[in-house]
Amino acid sequence: MSSQEQSERTEIDELGEFGLIQHLTKNVELHNASTLQGIGDDAAVLDHLGKPIVVSTDLLLESIHFDLAYMPLKHLGYKSVVVNLSDIYAMNCLPTQVTVSIGVSNRFSVEALEEFYEGVLSACNAYGVDLIGGDTSSSLRGFVISVTAIGEGMPNKIVCRNTAQIGDLICVSGDLGAAYLGLLLLEREKKIYIENPKIQPDLEGQQYIIQRVLKPEARKEIVLLLEELNIVPTSMIDISDGLSSDLLHICTKSEKGCFIYEDKIPIHPDTKAFAYKLNLDPTACALSGGDDYELLFTIATSDYEKIKSHPHISVIGHIVEGDKKQLQTKSGNLYPLTAQGWK
Amino acid sequence: MSSQEQSERTEIDELGEFGLIQHLTKNVELHNASTLQGIGDDAAVLDHLGKPIVVSTDLLLESIHFDLAYMPLKHLGYKSVVVNLSDIYAMNCLPTQVTVSIGVSNRFSVEALEEFYEGVLSACNAYGVDLIGGDTSSSLRGFVISVTAIGEGMPNKIVCRNTAQIGDLICVSGDLGAAYLGLLLLEREKKIYIENPKIQPDLEGQQYIIQRVLKPEARKEIVLLLEELNIVPTSMIDISDGLSSDLLHICTKSEKGCFIYEDKIPIHPDTKAFAYKLNLDPTACALSGGDDYELLFTIATSDYEKIKSHPHISVIGHIVEGDKKQLQTKSGNLYPLTAQGWK
Numbered sequence: 001m002s003s004q005e006q007s008e009r010t011e012i013d014e015l016g017e018f019g020l021i022q023h024l025t026k027n028v029e030l031h032n033a034s035t036l037q038g039i040g041d042d043a044a045v046l047d048h049l050g051k052p053i054v055v056s057t058d059l060l061l062e063s064i065h066f067d068l069a070y071m072p073l074k075h076l077g078y079k080s081v082v083v084n085l086s087d088i089y090a091m092n093c094l095p096t097q098v099t100v101s102i103g104v105s106n107r108f109s110v111e112a113l114e115e116f117y118e119g120v121l122s123a124c125n126a127y128g129v130d131l132i133g134g135d136t137s138s139s140l141r142g143f144v145i146s147v148t149a150i151g152e153g154m155p156n157k158i159v160c161r162n163t164a165q166i167g168d169l170i171c172v173s174g175d176l177g178a179a180y181l182g183l184l185l186l187e188r189e190k191k192i193y194i195e196n197p198k199i200q201p202d203l204e205g206q207q208y209i210i211q212r213v214l215k216p217e218a219r220k221e222i223v224l225l226l227e228e229l230n231i232v233p234t235s236m237i238d239i240s241d242g243l244s245s246d247l248l249h250i251c252t253k254s255e256k257g258c259f260i261y262e263d264k265i266p267i268h269p270d271t272k273a274f275a276y277k278l279n280l281d282p283t284a285c286a287l288s289g290g291d292d293y294e295l296l297f298t299i300a301t302s303d304y305e306k307i308k309s310h311p312h313i314s315v316i317g318h319i320v321e322g323d324k325k326q327l328q329t330k331s332g333n334l335y336p337l338t339a340q341g342w343k
Numbered sequence: 344m345s346s347q348e349q350s351e352r353t354e355i356d357e358l359g360e361f362g363l364i365q366h367l368t369k370n371v372e373l374h375n376a377s378t379l380q381g382i383g384d385d386a387a388v389l390d391h392l393g394k395p396i397v398v399s400t401d402l403l404l405e406s407i408h409f410d411l412a413y414m415p416l417k418h419l420g421y422k423s424v425v426v427n428l429s430d431i432y433a434m435n436c437l438p439t440q441v442t443v444s445i446g447v448s449n450r451f452s453v454e455a456l457e458e459f460y461e462g463v464l465s466a467c468n469a470y471g472v473d474l475i476g477g478d479t480s481s482s483l484r485g486f487v488i489s490v491t492a493i494g495e496g497m498p499n500k501i502v503c504r505n506t507a508q509i510g511d512l513i514c515v516s517g518d519l520g521a522a523y524l525g526l527l528l529l530e531r532e533k534k535i536y537i538e539n540p541k542i543q544p545d546l547e548g549q550q551y552i553i554q555r556v557l558k559p560e561a562r563k564e565i566v567l568l569l570e571e572l573n574i575v576p577t578s579m580i581d582i583s584d585g586l587s588s589d590l591l592h593i594c595t596k597s598e599k600g601c602f603i604y605e606d607k608i609p610i611h612p613d614t615k616a617f618a619y620k621l622n623l624d625p626t627a628c629a630l631s632g633g634d635d636y637e638l639l640f641t642i643a644t645s646d647y648e649k650i651k652s653h654p655h656i657s658v659i660g661h662i663v664e665g666d667k668k669q670l671q672t673k674s675g676n677l678y679p680l681t682a683q684g685w686k
Contacts, residue, residue, distance in 0.1 A: 146489035
């Protein structure tokens with residue numbers, strides 16, 4: 001279903017490794033003064049002028065992290081960058097550079113890789129980040145992607161996971177669970193398509209949840225908002241494994257417990273509607289779904305007034321003493337939060 | 344032939360992703376003041392105190408870059424780090440941090456990954472570099488490795504490829520061609536072993552060329568020596584694709600030509616002997632073999648006296664005006680240098 005089959009096909013071998021890199025990165029623009037030299041030498045040269053930097057890296061493998069049957073290559077390139085930038089924002093930092101390495105088999109054409117890099121550069125432009133390097137290799141089979149992101153922070157404003165304090169309010173940006181339900185929808189349509197290629201996919205009215213899985217965004221504006229409101233979160237993480245798992249990371253690393261309220265967890269109406277359609281509990285999807293790339297953070301109660309009415313931030317509970325991590329349901333029952341990884 | 348089958352076997356699933364990372368990185372020691380925070384958060388935190396940094400990344404894929412039939416996992420871990428550090432030294436910089444990501448299928452046990460990380464940490468300790476992050480993922484098949492190395496340099500001493508000047512002397516560290524012949528030897532023995540597993544591999548007297556392919560080293564001491572001799576090379580690259588290909592990179596990027604002498608190219612006696620045994624020309628192996636990780640650099644003629652008698656540096660020719668890249672053979676004939684990539 002990707003467009004790689006439609007257009008003309010140039011074999012990777014026609015360009016060679018160096019020619020390929022040059023071809024794919026010819027449109028790279030540099031945005032940051034900290035990038036002294038980008039692609040083209042043994043290494044890129046950066047100078048963050050005395051500011052501390054943060055570094056994060058992710059590996060994305062075909063058939064494990066993505067399925068090219070419903071993930072267009074341009075979206076894949078975009079998402080590969082964005083999920084790494086999300087880690088930088090989760091440190092309360094601003095990303096400045098990325099490296100992108102790919103391993104591809106000869107089933108991919110140069111045109112297919114152009115699409116992928118179009119997505120990579122589109123994300124770089126959208127977030128003001130420089131593509132400064134990478135590696136291009138052949139693979140026996142499958143598409144391998146490795147992205148490393150570098151960002152800069154202010155010395156006393158880099159926020160880790162292990163510094164939540166008792167009484168702090170637990171906040172989450174945006175809404176949760178949509179990416180997981182979007183994925184279930186795409187998996188369902190793929191299955192139907194495989195069984196009968198003549199049936200058109202039924203994605204009517206599901207734009208929101210599909211966009212959340214195919215074109216996730218990192219929450220740059222939340223980091224900028226916190227700066228504007230003069231709030232330094234006491235801890236922060238991005239939600240990639242699900243609210244439950246990521247909140248447990250903050251609690252465990254901070255050696256604290258938490259208490260959250262089911263009715264405070266932000267879930268989009270479209271997410272709820274599709275969950276009900278599949279006979280799933282929307283709260284369970286939000287807790288365990290993952291791939292949301294929203295920011296989960298804790299703030300001192302003294303900062304509550306500054307954010308309480310912000311439409312994109314929900315206060316869902318608070319940090320408590322001890323090691324109990326609890327969810328109070330809408331009906332008032334208490335359940336222990338458990339990390340249910342999402343495969 | 345790797346030792347992963349010999350010892351007890353713990354399945355990766357028994358630890359889970361987070362448990363696995365924790366387990367594999369529990370022995371990480373930090374060496375550098377610039378590493379403020381290593382593994383365990385969304386990102387590592389670094390502060391190079393105003394020094395410019397350099398960043399390089401490499402992807403290593405099973406069956407493309409390495410063959411586990413003769414590459415022990417510990418050596419693979421060591422080599423994965425070293426080849427990246429080599430890129431940092433090639434910028435005349437000192438590496439300070441690495442991230443290492445791996446994708447592995449369930450054919451690998453926890454013990455096998457322990458061996459791999461033993462090699463990674465051994466390289467980190469040998470070169471004084473900190474392992475600050477990475478990603479651990481399952482793969483459908485094959486071992487996927489992605490390493491990113493970060494180093495620091497002095498503002499006016501970072502050396503690129505594109506700054507060689509006419510008349511500069513072309514220098515190379517150590518000797519060339521051994522890794523390629525070591526690989527041919529291992530491939531030959533693998534083939535014999537597959538045909539008849541009872542025949543013991545005949546590696547007698549070939550320690551040097553085998554070590555050069557299985558346990559390459561990055562030339563830290565050359566960078567330190569240049570500093571000590573107060574030489575800033577006018578250009579530098581590490582030899583990963585072969586002398587010919589990498590010298591052409593310097594020439595092309597610098598918009599210059601070169602003239603080198605066959606009899607000046609450093610080749611170890613063991614390399615020569617094994618090349619003759621296979622009816623190969625040792626010079627061709629040195630020019631096109633690759634995987635040597637020696638440093639190729641140019642210096643101003645005024646620096647010649649400082650290095651002329653150094654046993655680990657050979658002056659093999661000089662940079663010329665124009666775009667001719669020539670080799671003068673021992674018999675006095677002239678041949679154009681061509682980039683023969685090495686697969």
